[in-house]
Amino acid sequence: MEIRARAPGKIILAGEHAVVHGSSAVAAAIDLYTQSSLHLPPPGDGGAGGEVEVDLTDSGLAFSWPCSRLLEALGETCRKAELQAPRPCSPEELASIARLVELHEIPEAKIWLSAGLSAFLYLYTSILGCRPGKVVVSSGLPMGAGLGSSAAFSVSLSGALLTAAGVVCAEGAVDGTEWRLLGKDHLELVNTWAFQGEKIIHGKPSGIDNAVSTFGSMIKFKKGELTNLKSGNPVKMLITDTRVGRNTKALVAGVSERASRHPDAMASVFHAVNTISEELSSIVELAATDEIAMTSKEEKLAELMEMNQGLLQCMGVSHSSIETVLRSTLKYNLVSKLTGAGGGGCVLTLIPTLLSKLVLEKVTTELESHGFRCFKVEVGGQGLQIHQG
Numbered sequence: 001m002e003i004r005a006r007a008p009g010k011i012i013l014a015g016e017h018a019v020v021h022g023s024s025a026v027a028a029a030i031d032l033y034t035q036s037s038l039h040l041p042p043p044g045d046g047g048a049g050g051e052v053e054v055d056l057t058d059s060g061l062a063f064s065w066p067c068s069r070l071l072e073a074l075g076e077t078c079r080k081a082e083l084q085a086p087r088p089c090s091p092e093e094l095a096s097i098a099r100l101v102e103l104h105e106i107p108e109a110k111i112w113l114s115a116g117l118s119a120f121l122y123l124y125t126s127i128l129g130c131r132p133g134k135v136v137v138s139s140g141l142p143m144g145a146g147l148g149s150s151a152a153f154s155v156s157l158s159g160a161l162l163t164a165a166g167v168v169c170a171e172g173a174v175d176g177t178e179w180r181l182l183g184k185d186h187l188e189l190v191n192t193w194a195f196q197g198e199k200i201i202h203g204k205p206s207g208i209d210n211a212v213s214t215f216g217s218m219i220k221f222k223k224g225e226l227t228n229l230k231s232g233n234p235v236k237m238l239i240t241d242t243r244v245g246r247n248t249k250a251l252v253a254g255v256s257e258r259a260s261r262h263p264d265a266m267a268s269v270f271h272a273v274n275t276i277s278e279e280l281s282s283i284v285e286l287a288a289t290d291e292i293a294m295t296s297k298e299e300k301l302a303e304l305m306e307m308n309q310g311l312l313q314c315m316g317v318s319h320s321s322i323e324t325v326l327r328s329t330l331k332y333n334l335v336s337k338l339t340g341a342g343g344g345g346c347v348l349t350l351i352p353t354l355l356s357k358l359v360l361e362k363v364t365t366e367l368e369s370h371g372f373r374c375f376k377v378e379v380g381g382q383g384l385q386i387h388q389g
């Protein structure tokens with residue numbers, strides 16, 4: 001049996017970090033995906049002698065664990081968790097999983113993969129038990145760059161595993177493709193599992209990344225509550241990947257530490273971000289009803305993004321590479337802000353509808369001359385999709 005699941009990355013238009021502390025944020029799915037292909041031998045094949053394998057094609061590394069070793073290390077977990085209500089991974093369980101990951105010598109330069117591997121082992125063994133199988137993961141998303149690769153990884157894995165376990169199943173087809181969609185209740189379940197995976201990778205995630213990767217579209221998110229935003233003309237964004245590597249878990253922890261050192265000041269910053277996200281989401285929705293002219297919408301969005309970037313600087317998550325992107329785009333009167341956890345990674349630049357192709361080419365050339373990588377994405381598309389062969 002082969003089941004493929006693909007889940008999109010995301011951009012955050014406003015509200016990253018503050019969303020972890022209860023503020024609103026606005027995010028949208030992008031058309032770059034992580035795909036997990038799950039191959040399961042027929043029941044009875046392989047048995048106790050089988051292995052659980054994961055092939056991480058983007059990093060060129062593959063890992064496997066004998067099922068007997070997993071059973072020995074995880075015991076209880078491997079007897080399959082309650083599939084309708086995932087329980088959080090306990091510190092003891094996480095430590096056992098980390099020891100299983102450490103059985104493999106991951107090259108120092110790729111040590112960041114260990115968090116992803118722990119999330120993989122947790123999701124696989126909790127959903128399928130210690131049954132042999134192989135998962136091949138491939139992604140069009142840059143990893144650790146702010147575009148939600150960790151969430152897309154957790155959502156695609158959860159989607160494939162829960163489909164194999166028979167607790168969710170795909171229904172409607174995505175027009176003109178072999179991909180199928182899940183119904184709302186099944187998406188909710190995948191999202192809950194993926195959130196557990198995100199917790200292992202991020203430490204303290206808000207849940208916005210896994211929600212937008214699961215449900216797709218453009219959403220406003222606050223304290224776990226999700227509102228779909230109908231945006232008439234999708235906003236156009238240029239994405240610049242500074243190629244400066246960083247780790248979301250460390251950046252999120254850094255903001256929390258700053259908040260505990262300066263609780264009142266940071267509460268004001270988070271409150272200001274909340275107001276920006278609320279205003280931004282109402283502009284997006286107003287634009288869908290044509291009650292606001294496109295240029296006026298874009299001017300307002302740009303100003304809100306600029307203000308949000310200033311507040312992200314206050315939180316301590318900007319970076320000299322991000323500042324270089326801001327300065328370069330400002331020369332062309334274009335506004336940018338970091339997206340995701342910051343500290344490097346990706347920067348969004350709002351592309352106004354009336355911007356000439358020539359200016360866009362010039363700004364892209366200038367950004368690339370700094371060694372950055374620029375690309376355009378479609379915003380607000382589908383979430384999780386399944387293909388069962």
Ligand SMILES: Nc1ncnc2c1ncn2[C@@H]1O[C@H](COP(=O)(O)OP(=O)(O)O)[C@@H](O)[C@H]1O
Nearest residue numbers: 112113116143144145146147148149150153248
């Ligand atoms: N395709 C993948 N294969 C293996 N691990 C992945 C994959 N995608 C994401 N991860 C895990 O997620 C981590 C990156 O997550 P994070 O720091 O949150 O950045 P982002 O979500 O912005 O890409 C990686 O270090 C890795 O552990």
Ligand SMILES: C[C@@](O)(CCOP(=O)(O)O)CC(=O)O
Nearest residue numbers: 016017146148205206340341
């Ligand atoms: C910083 C944060 O708001 C977004 C992190 O996104 P990413 O992992 O950098 O793609 C954290 C979160 O909301 O869980």
Ligand SMILES: [Mg+2]
Nearest residue numbers: 148150151248
């Ligand atoms: Mg992430």
